[in-house]
Amino acid sequence: MDAKPTLTLDGNTFSFDPGETILEVARRNAIDIPTLCHLKRATPTGACRICVVEVEGARTLLASCATPAADKMVVHTESKKVVQARRAILQLMLSSGNHNCAVRGADDQDWTAFQLKVQQEDRATALCPVWGDCKLQDLAYRYQVSGERFPAEASRYPTETVNPFIVRDFSRCILCGRCVQACNDVQVNHAINFGYRGSETKIVASGDRLLKDSNCVFCGECVQACPVGALVEKDVRYHHRPWEMRKVRTTCTYCGVGCQLYLHVKENRVVKITGVQDVPPNHGSLCVKGRFGFDFIASEDRLKKPLIKENGAFREATWEEALGRIAENLKEIQTRHGADSIGVLTSARITNEENYVAQKFTRAVLKTNNIDHCARL
Amino acid sequence: MTNTIGDIEDADVILVTGSNTTENHPVLSTFVKRAVKFKGARLILVDPRKIGMAEFAHVWLRQNLGTDVAWLNGMMHVILKEGLYNKSFVEERTKGFEELKKTVEQYPPERVEAISGIPAEDLKEAARLYATAKKASILYCMGITQHITGTDNVKSLANLAMLCGHLGREGTGVNPLRGQNNVQGACDMGGLPNVYTGYQPVADLAVAKKMETAWGVTGLSTRPGLTVTQMMPAAHEGKLKALYIIGENPLVSDPDLNHLKKCLEQLEFLVVQDLFLTETARLAHVVLPSCCFAEKEGTFTNTERRVQRVRKAVDPPGEAKDDWRILCDLATRMGYAMTYGSPQEIMEEIARVTPSYGGITYDRIDDVGLHWPCPNPEHPGTPILHREQFTSGRGKFHAIDYLPPAEAADAEYPLYLTTGRVLYHYHTGTMTMRSKGLNERIPGCFVEIAPEDAEKYGVQDGDAVKIRSRRGQIQAAVKVSPKAVVGTIFIPFHFAQAAANTLTHAALDPVSKIPEFKVCAVRLERAA
Numbered sequence: 061m062d063a064k065p066t067l068t069l070d071g072n073t074f075s076f077d078p079g080e081t082i083l084e085v086a087r088r089n090a091i092d093i094p095t096l097c098h099l100k101r102a103t104p105t106g107a108c109r110i111c112v113v114e115v116e117g118a119r120t121l122l123a124s125c126a127t128p129a130a131d132k133m134v135v136h137t138e139s140k141k142v143v144q145a146r147r148a149i150l151q152l153m154l155s156s157g158n159h160n161c162a163v164r165g166a167d168d169q170d171w172t173a174f175q176l177k178v179q180q181e182d183r184a185t186a187l188c189p190v191w192g193d194c195k196l197q198d199l200a201y202r203y204q205v206s207g208e209r210f211p212a213e214a215s216r217y218p219t220e221t222v223n224p225f226i227v228r229d230f231s232r233c234i235l236c237g238r239c240v241q242a243c244n245d246v247q248v249n250h251a252i253n254f255g256y257r258g259s260e261t262k263i264v265a266s267g268d269r270l271l272k273d274s275n276c277v278f279c280g281e282c283v284q285a286c287p288v289g290a291l292v293e294k295d296v297r298y299h300h301r302p303w304e305m306r307k308v309r310t311t312c313t314y315c316g317v318g319c320q321l322y323l324h325v326k327e328n329r330v331v332k333i334t335g336v337q338d339v340p341p342n343h344g345s346l347c348v349k350g351r352f353g354f355d356f357i358a359s360e361d362r363l364k365k366p367l368i369k370e371n372g373a374f375r376e377a378t379w380e381e382a383l384g385r386i387a388e389n390l391k392e393i394q395t396r397h398g399a400d401s402i403g404v405l406t407s408a409r410i411t412n413e414e415n416y417v418a419q420k421f422t423r424a425v426l427k428t429n430n431i432d433h434c435a436r437l
Numbered sequence: 438m439t440n441t442i443g444d445i446e447d448a449d450v451i452l453v454t455g456s457n458t459t460e461n462h463p464v465l466s467t468f469v470k471r472a473v474k475f476k477g478a479r480l481i482l483v484d485p486r487k488i489g490m491a492e493f494a495h496v497w498l499r500q501n502l503g504t505d506v507a508w509l510n511g512m513m514h515v516i517l518k519e520g521l522y523n524k525s526f527v528e529e530r531t532k533g534f535e536e537l538k539k540t541v542e543q544y545p546p547e548r549v550e551a552i553s554g555i556p557a558e559d560l561k562e563a564a565r566l567y568a569t570a571k572k573a574s575i576l577y578c579m580g581i582t583q584h585i586t587g588t589d590n591v592k593s594l595a596n597l598a599m600l601c602g603h604l605g606r607e608g609t610g611v612n613p614l615r616g617q618n619n620v621q622g623a624c625d626m627g628g629l630p631n632v633y634t635g636y637q638p639v640a641d642l643a644v645a646k647k648m649e650t651a652w653g654v655t656g657l658s659t660r661p662g663l664t665v666t667q668m669m670p671a672a673h674e675g676k677l678k679a680l681y682i683i684g685e686n687p688l689v690s691d692p693d694l695n696h697l698k699k700c701l702e703q704l705e706f707l708v709v710q711d712l713f714l715t716e717t718a719r720l721a722h723v724v725l726p727s728c729c730f731a732e733k734e735g736t737f738t739n740t741e742r743r744v745q746r747v748r749k750a751v752d753p754p755g756e757a758k759d760d761w762r763i764l765c766d767l768a769t770r771m772g773y774a775m776t777y778g779s780p781q782e783i784m785e786e787i788a789r790v791t792p793s794y795g796g797i798t799y800d801r802i803d804d805v806g807l808h809w810p811c812p813n814p815e816h817p818g819t820p821i822l823h824r825e826q827f828t829s830g831r832g833k834f835h836a837i838d839y840l841p842p843a844e845a846a847d848a849e850y851p852l853y854l855t856t857g858r859v860l861y862h863y864h865t866g867t868m869t870m871r872s873k874g875l876n877e878r879i880p881g882c883f884v885e886i887a888p889e890d891a892e893k894y895g896v897q898d899g900d901a902v903k904i905r906s907r908r909g910q911i912q913a914a915v916k917v918s919p920k921a922v923v924g925t926i927f928i929p930f931h932f933a934q935a936a937a938n939t940l941t942h943a944a945l946d947p948v949s950k951i952p953e954f955k956v957c958a959v960r961l962e963r964a965a
């Protein structure tokens with residue numbers, strides 16, 4: 061059997077399977093090459109160039125996400141040249157948008173002007189809505205880059221807020237294209253793409269329409285993919301910060317796909333939902349119901365106490381009284397009309413354990429097989 | 438599903454029928470779309486509406502409502518006639534081939550065209566595509582099952598898959614998509630009148646004995662009970678006196694609502710346990726507040742038979758309780774002590790009495806769920822069914838003849854109505870209609886109508902119209918849409934204020950007892 065080909069990463073030799081990229085080999089071996097535009101389940105584009113590495117013998121730095129590993133290749137993932145290149149890219153990104161988080165740095169007049177401009181554009185007094193939850197910020201910190209003192213120009217494209225779910229803040233967009241890939245390559249919804257050219261480049265929806273008037277189905281895949289604060293859930297933006305929320309993993313309550321999701325909880329309230337990456341069945345994807353349809357949980361209309369109907373109207377009751385009433389009536393009907401005069405409709409919405417208990421109750425206590433649910437409907 | 442969701446991306450040909458996948462199973466639809474866009478799979482879509490999937494389809498067959506057996510027989514006719522069937526699979530793994538052959542011989546594409554409206558040439562093309570694929574997967578949903586011939590339709594799909602040997606391998610299968618998060622689990626857990634957990638028949642004395650021992654009771658009934666669609670008439674006739682409804686809202690979801698309401702009003706005693714005071718709960722004598730998914734621990738089983746964890750994130754409002762706790766308290770009060778400490782304990786009991794869940798434990802499914810059958814703690818689960826053989830040995834072909842739907846359009850009710858869901862709402866809307874954003878996208882009921890029909894009736898987008906059937910009438914706003922096909926209108930059933938099920942027909946499939954939601958005859962007129 062032929063030996064597998066090998067390459068050297070930062071002085072260590074690793075084998076790889078033909079077709080693997082440098083990035084893949086590195087990730088498999090816990091070597092951390094930073095990425096921004098790279099999106100799992102989509103074809104690498106090498107657009108942001110943050111993942112560049114130095115390959116001996118190559119004339120330029122190469123994007124590791126798009127360069128296949130080759131036998132005997134010698135790669136440096138964090139050389140002086142590489143670090144310099146990454147710093148330059150980050151600097152450019154940071155200085156060309158409303159990146160008003162702590163890494164912007166510079167304690168002088170420029171910052172004041174910049175901050176005031178952002179606050180005005182955003183109608184908010186807090187720092188960037190995703191600070192603390194931003195890949196650009198992480199990398200700026202890692203490479204100790206702060207935004208250069210560029211004059212604070214008004215942003216080219218105004219922020220779009222006119223749909224119920226997603227705020228599109230073009231001023232913070234770094235044009236990495238992850239959202240475009242999320243929409244076209246992962247969800248295949250064909251709602252957004254790159255539009256215009258050069259410094260006018262913008263992510264546009266169906267020929268630069270409002271998201272709500274485009275093909276967008278509000279799955280939110282793009283929001284989950286956005287590494288910065290350009291795409292944020294409307295109800296989360298400037299309301300909830302990651303450190304205020306606790307994440308609980310669970311299964312979606314809507315359709316039978318059973319998407320795995322995280323409920324983000326703040327003060328006993330679900331305030332945001334995201335898909336769980338890298339696990340089946342959904343590998344991080346969700347639909348509009350799963351991601352945005354959670355208001356019902358904390359709805360004021362939720363039933364909070366048992367109700368008993370008297371003279372045609374409901375009144376609140378204690379559990380003791382309500383269950384007592386049910387037990388009494390069921391027993392009486394059972395005795396008078398026989399076990400099969402009672403039926404139970406269990407639910408396609410409750411858990412397996414609860415369905416089990418429901419059928420056990422029906423069969424062992426009510427002594428009938430009159431149990432069904434709405435699977436047929 | 439016989440196969441997994443991930444598996445769909447491996448198929449060369451995907452046949453989608455009776456499933457508006459992009460709206461009803463959005464994330465699953467991404468697997469189909471990616472297969473087509475990036476992996477060279479071919480998509481055959483058979484649907485009466487030009488749904489979102491049509492954009493990705495290589496062949497879109499538009500059948501007349503309720504003619505599924507006919508086009509499926511027609512496809513098999515072509516496959517047999519052209520010798521494209523999988524002879525070794527048929528010989529080694531099936532029975533009943535001769536009978537099937539005799540029946541499908543009666544369905545040449547020209548006859549099928551007359552019944553179904555599908556052009557003979559298109560049908561042939563679809564048949565060849567499906568039969569000659571290396572791996573072909575069938576996905577179907579309520580558009581197949583909600584007919585008086587629903588069971589026949591499903592069997593016909595199975596016939597087609599067996600005929601071509603597209604079963605038991607990656608990228609193949611006959612895959613029903615479950616509409617509600619835990620329909621699969623509710624069935625697996627014995628929430629059905631004829632079976633205990635894991636489909637163990639109630640009529641089987643040995644099973645009853647086993648359950649009696651496990652539960653410490655005597656006298657378990659071996660007589661199968663009533664289905665939901667039989668309980669309602671039984672209530673009307675006064676045979677069913679009490680009904681206990683958990684988390685369902687039949688007063689929006691069931692057919693022929695006017696009649697249904699009368700049935701429920703006949704009951705001596707009605708208990709409803711739910712999150713909200715639903716249309717159904719309003720009729721109850723006692724209403725109990727229960728917890729929603731974010732407030733409890735447990736498991737759901739998805740459409741690919743994967744058992745997955747549900748975890749508590751927030752406390753329930755007020756005095757709302759877990760459904761299982763309520764039922765245990767009630768059982769205990771009625772003289773049979775049910776005292777579980779936690780859902781995990783219940784799952785341990787489920788595993789003990791259910792062969793297909795025997796190996797499911799919370800520890801094993803903590804990160805990634807397992808597919809049943811999973812008979813013991815070492816078993817890795819079963820992502821693909823029928824690999825070596827069918828559960829019952831050989832797979833049986835069912836020779837099935839086409840039967841027309843229960844109601845046909847006529848001079849008085851000249852339009853066909855079909856019902857379904859939309860992307861932004863779910864079932865009877867008790868959950869989704871409490872989301873401002875979702876309501877903003879789809880604020881109310883609408884009737885989707887083809888541009889030609891709109892012209893004929895002189896109506897435009899947004900006009901209020903009355904839709905009338907033999908059973909009732911509703912009012913809704915017109916939505917002229919290229920999705921609709923001339924002569925057939927579509928109304929989503931989510932909306933209680935304009936409940937499409939006021940119009941639908943309660944005729945049932947004789948075996949599954951599923952109502953024919955997908956076909957009825959209606960008339961449309963401008964609202965005054």
Ligand code: SF4
Pocket residue numbers: 239242243247249250251252275276277278279280281282283
């Ligand atoms: S929400 Fe979904 S459909 Fe809309 S732009 Fe984002 S990825 Fe595309």
Ligand code: SF4
Pocket residue numbers: 312313314315316317318319342345346347348349350351462463464465
């Ligand atoms: S997120 Fe959407 S596709 Fe996934 S389970 Fe929920 S409703 Fe279904």
